[in-house]
Structures are given as structure tokens and as C-alpha cells.
Amino acid sequence: MEIKKNADLVRRLLDVMEHDILPLTETGVAQGNKVFGGALLRKSDFSLVMAETNNETENPLWHGEVHLLKCFYESPVAKAESTKDMIFLSTHEPCTMCMSAIAWTGFDNFFYFFSHQDSRDSFSIPHDLKMLKEVFGLEPGGYNHDNAFWHGRGIFDIMATLPDAEAQPLLDQARRIRDRYDVLSEAYQAGKDDNAIPLN
Known part of the structure; x- marks a missing residue:
């Protein structure tokens, strides 16, 4: 099923970030975890299947996306839902491990809000870009989308294709979401030396 990349999709992805992922991430950051999270939605009607957040203080592999997949496959819903019928939403552009996990679990898509450059520059978490460069020799944006x-x-790439009248309310919501993530990033950075995450 082709996913129509329009204002309705963007609005729904932003709503899930704001109302489903962010509350989980606020709790996660208070426990020392990073700000990354994700959600699964049905392609058919954009309804939410599951949302989760980073849980690296339990296991450094539990990035937002991988922890979401772990929880999904531990849930009965995994027996009733096909990954080919779902949208994968990532708050931040997935790292190489998470991209691979998305592929290994059969998703044919992912959408992200913050880019790898945002993770490095706005969140002071440079590991995604460093991994792409050091392991794969790729410059920022160099992987095959x-x-x-x-x-x-x-x-934001989808929003850039929308007429101004459709894009503006979405940009306003995106700004509100960014503001909340700025607060969470400050909280994470202030406490990160107290956790045991190897690449904090």
C-alpha cells in the first residue's frame, strides 16, 4: 500500500509525536535516557499501534526504535499486525543500527522529524553521523534514502512540498514540538554523566 505523503500524514505524525511519544520520553529522560522515540501506525487509517521511547539505561541497544520493536514483538499485537501494513515513525533520523532493525523487521518505510545533523548540533549527540563516517565512510545524508x-x-521535507496554507499550521505545531524537545535535551545533557550509557 502506497503511503500518500500529504498534510494529513504529516499532521498525524506530529500529533503522535506530541501526544503519544513525548509523554513517554519525558518519563524516560527523567530516568536518564536519551530523547529518542518512535511509533508504529497503520497505513490504512493512521491509527496508532504502539509508541515507545529510548531505554538505554536498561540496555544500551534499546534506542528508541529498537526498544519500540522489542516491545512490539513482546506484545500480542505483533501476531495480528504485519509490518508491511505499518508506518514507522522515528522522532530522530535513525542510526545505522536502527535502520538495520527497521529493515530486518520488514518495514518498507520510516519517517523522521529531527535529522542526523539536528541530533549532533541541537542535541549534542553526534554518534549517528560519526558512525556513518567512521564505519561506512559516508558523509551526512550519504546513505540511500x-x-x-x-x-x-x-x-520537514514533506512539509516543504505543501502549499503555504497547509504547511503553516503544521510548522507551528512542529515549532511547539521542537520547544519541548529543547527542554528535554537540556535535562538529558545536565544528567548524562550520572548514567551508564556507553555513548552518552
Whole structure:
């Protein structure tokens, strides 16, 4: 099923970030975890299947996306839902591990709000770009966003294609979301030396 990349999709992705992922992330950051999270939505009607957040203080592999997949496969809903029928929403552009996890679990898409550059510059978490450069020799944005496994799209890239009248309320909501993440980032950075996350 083709996902129509329009204002309705963006509005729903932003709503899930604001109302489903962010409350979980606020709790997670208070426990020493990073600000990354994700959600699964049905392609058919954009209804929420599951939302989760980073849980690296339990296990450094539990990035937002991987922790979401772990929780999904531990839930009965995994037996009733096909990953091919779902949208994968990531608050931040997935790292190489999370991109691979998305592929291995059969998703054919992911959408993200913050870019790898945002993670480095706005959140002081440079590991995604460093991993791409050091392990794979790729410059920022150098991986294939369209490949045999999935199509990856930035939410702001979709908004840039919309008419101004449709884009403006979405940009206003996006600004509100960014403001909340700024607060969470400050809280994480202030306490990160107290956690045991290897790449904090």
C-alpha cells in the first residue's frame, strides 16, 4: 500500500509525536535516557499501534526504535499486525543500527522529524553521523534514502512540498514540538554523566 505523503500524514505524525511519544520520553529522560522515540501506525487509517521511547539505561541497544520493536514483538499485537501494513515513525533520523532493525523487521518505510545533523548540533549527540563516517565512510545524508528495503523521509521535507496554507499550521505545531524537545535535551545533557550509557 502506497503511503500518500500529504498534510494529513504529516499532521498525524506530529500529533503522535506530541501526544503519544513525548509523554513517554519525558518519563524516560527523567530516568536518564536519551530523547529518542518512535511509533508504529497503520497505513490504512493512521491509527496508532504502539509508541515507545529510548531505554538505554536498561540496555544500551534499546534506542528508541529498537526498544519500540522489542516491545512490539513482546506484545500480542505483533501476531495480528504485519509490518508491511505499518508506518514507522522515528522522532530522530535513525542510526545505522536502527535502520538495520527497521529493515530486518520488514518495514518498507520510516519517517523522521529531527535529522542526523539536528541530533549532533541541537542535541549534542553526534554518534549517528560519526558512525556513518567512521564505519561506512559516508558523509551526512550519504546513505540511500530509497533502497531495496525501505524509503526514508524527513517530515520537514514533506512539509516543504505543501502549499503555504497547509504547511503553516503544521510548522507551528512542529515549532511547539521542537520547544519541548529543547527542554528535554537540556535535562538529558545536565544528567548524562550520572548514567551508564556507553555513548552518552
